[in-house]
Amino acid sequence: MRVLLADPPAFTPWYDHQLAASLSRAGADVELLTSHFRFGDVPPPDGYRVRRRFYPLSSRVFKRSRARLPLKAVEHIGVFAALAAARADVVHVQWLALPQADVHLRFRSPAVFTAHDLLPRRTAGKRDLWQQLLKRFDRVIVHSQRGRETLAELGVEARVIPHPVYPSGATRADDGHTLLSLGVIRPYKGLPDAIEVTRRIPEARLVVAGDPAMPLDEHLGAERVEWQLGYLPQAELDRRLSEATLAVFPYRAELDQSGALLQALGAGVPSVVYDVAGLGEPIRSFGAGAVVPAGDVDAFTAAVERLLGDGDALAQARAGADAARRELTWDAAASAHLALYEELA
Numbered sequence: 001m002r003v004l005l006a007d008p009p010a011f012t013p014w015y016d017h018q019l020a021a022s023l024s025r026a027g028a029d030v031e032l033l034t035s036h037f038r039f040g041d042v043p044p045p046d047g048y049r050v051r052r053r054f055y056p057l058s059s060r061v062f063k064r065s066r067a068r069l070p071l072k073a074v075e076h077i078g079v080f081a082a083l084a085a086a087r088a089d090v091v092h093v094q095w096l097a098l099p100q101a102d103v104h105l106r107f108r109s110p111a112v113f114t115a116h117d118l119l120p121r122r123t124a125g126k127r128d129l130w131q132q133l134l135k136r137f138d139r140v141i142v143h144s145q146r147g148r149e150t151l152a153e154l155g156v157e158a159r160v161i162p163h164p165v166y167p168s169g170a171t172r173a174d175d176g177h178t179l180l181s182l183g184v185i186r187p188y189k190g191l192p193d194a195i196e197v198t199r200r201i202p203e204a205r206l207v208v209a210g211d212p213a214m215p216l217d218e219h220l221g222a223e224r225v226e227w228q229l230g231y232l233p234q235a236e237l238d239r240r241l242s243e244a245t246l247a248v249f250p251y252r253a254e255l256d257q258s259g260a261l262l263q264a265l266g267a268g269v270p271s272v273v274y275d276v277a278g279l280g281e282p283i284r285s286f287g288a289g290a291v292v293p294a295g296d297v298d299a300f301t302a303a304v305e306r307l308l309g310d311g312d313a314l315a316q317a318r319a320g321a322d323a324a325r326r327e328l329t330w331d332a333a334a335s336a337h338l339a340l341y342e343e344l345a
Helices: 013-025 066-085 127-134 145-152 191-200 234-243 259-266 280-286 297-309 311-327 330-342
Strands: 002-007 029-035 049-054 090-093 111-114 139-142 178-182 205-210 225-229 246-249 271-274 289-292
Touching: 002 013, 013 029, 013 330, 049 066, 090 330, 139 145, 139 330, 178 191, 178 234, 178 259, 191 205, 191 297, 205 234, 234 259, 246 259, 246 297, 259 271, 259 280, 259 311, 271 280, 271 297, 280 289, 280 311, 289 297, 289 311, 297 311
Parallel strands: 002 029, 002 090, 029 049, 090 111, 111 139, 178 205, 178 246, 205 225, 246 271, 271 289
Antiparallel strands: none
């Protein structure tokens, strides 16, 4: 089976790599169409081909500057044309960077879309737009049951394929009281709540590791908070995961699943999450930490305090994270994807 994966804006290069490699191991002929990743190195292809043909200038000249957007809009004509003309057994699109234009897409081949963010933040209010756009695809994939229910409200039927964990070389080397806030730092990720929880627990310290996509000035002076800003190379990411006792995700509901959460679970690090989107599903399923009501800082603090202070509870949560690591594999995800693709062949 020839599978064309497309992540035109290169929003999730590690996800693209793992999915393409696992599909290739399962026997598919896989090509990844994407663009240059603006923030660091990406893994080399493993059994698949890659062409970084999209957004040739805007992906290289700018980083987070909004000055790139007019140029990117012009370059998007090439993305639109390439997706519309693509021929394969299945064209599987991971992200669409300009939904207002892409709503007019017509595919020559069976098409699949993974709704990583369900209704992406910049256009979440345009529900009619996303309803029309998602119906351009023959199949839509989400990472959680809650994601499936959200799209069902738009009249869009989606298939759940759980987000796999990311492989990790981390080892357990934590001090028993280190919290980790991991990933690109955006307003919806609730950093102020993570800092407040740390302030309320005198023995806790917080490591914030990620590339900032928001101003941090008001937070940088917080006590017992260590900052490691920027994209982390794999060795440094593994070190931070090794040193983490718990990972914390006090997110607002603006996504389906968190790649950073799956990095933590892939390293065997239990997590405390707000009950938003699909974040709680792997934590509940495997007993890999705690899920608390969205926005409830008191409950979040109590959950963190209990896991830091109760050795048995922490050991059980670690065992749950290890179970998630064993079950939520990329090979299992590849099998589920291929079964879905075969429905369209």
